[in-house]
Amino acid sequence: xxxxxxxxxxxxxxxxxxxxxxxxxxxxxxxxxxxxxxxxxxxxxxxxxxxxxxxxxxxxxxxxxxxxxxxxxxxxxxxxxxxxxxxxxxxxxxxxxxxxxxxxxxxxxxxxxxxxxxxxxxxxxxxxxxxxxxxxxxxxxxxxxxxxxxx
Numbered sequence: 552x553x554x555x556x557x558x559x560x561x562x563x564x565x566x567x568x569x570x571x572x573x574x575x576x577x578x579x580x581x582x583x584x585x586x587x588x589x590x591x592x593x594x595x596x597x598x599x600x601x602x603x604x605x606x607x608x609x610x611x612x613x614x615x616x617x618x619x620x621x622x623x624x625x626x627x628x629x630x631x632x633x634x635x636x637x638x639x640x641x642x643x644x645x646x647x648x649x650x651x652x653x654x655x656x657x658x659x660x661x662x663x664x665x666x667x668x669x670x671x672x673x674x675x676x677x678x679x680x681x682x683x684x685x686x687x688x689x690x691x692x693x694x695x696x697x698x699x700x701x702x
Contacts, residue, residue: 555596555604556586558622564588565625573628575615577635581608582615584628600646 556564564570564586572587583606584595597607609615612630619625674680683691 553585553592553594555606556593557596557598557604558607558618561586561595561625562623565623570625573619573625575609575612575628575630577630577632578608579634579636581610582612583608584615584619 561570569588570586571589574585576583576585586593586595595607596604598604609618619628671680675682
């Protein structure tokens with residue numbers, strides 16, 4: 552693995568016209584961006600959610616083109632597709648799957664909470680739920696505290 556360069560640093564080098572050569576290199580079914588400046592060749596990096604820094608990979612040339620145009624502002628680069636093998640099995644993203652499951656669970660809980668609150672409001676409005684006076688709550692709290700203290 553070659554040395555890495557952050558996208559922001561690459562953009563600064565592009566803005567300073569310091570990039571001598573940029574190549575998009577195929578690596579099985581993904582693409583990596585390699586740049587030369589001065590006597591150095593580096594691969595574009597990315598910081599993961601866990602804070603690790605690794606090579607940035609792109610799943611399509613469209614994604615590379617968007618990155619190069621929108622993030623880096625580099626319009627001219629070569630493509631080396633010699634090692635491109637589209638039949639290679641796609642890499643799964645277990646971190647994304649877990650994050651989506653957790654988001655779905657949070658949304659389900661949020662929906663449940665909204666339904667419970669609305670049911671309580673409806674039953675207060677139609678009189679099937681009674682309000683508890685503050686002095687009654689004080690006695691309930693005191694009884695619960697005595698139970699906890701007894702344990």
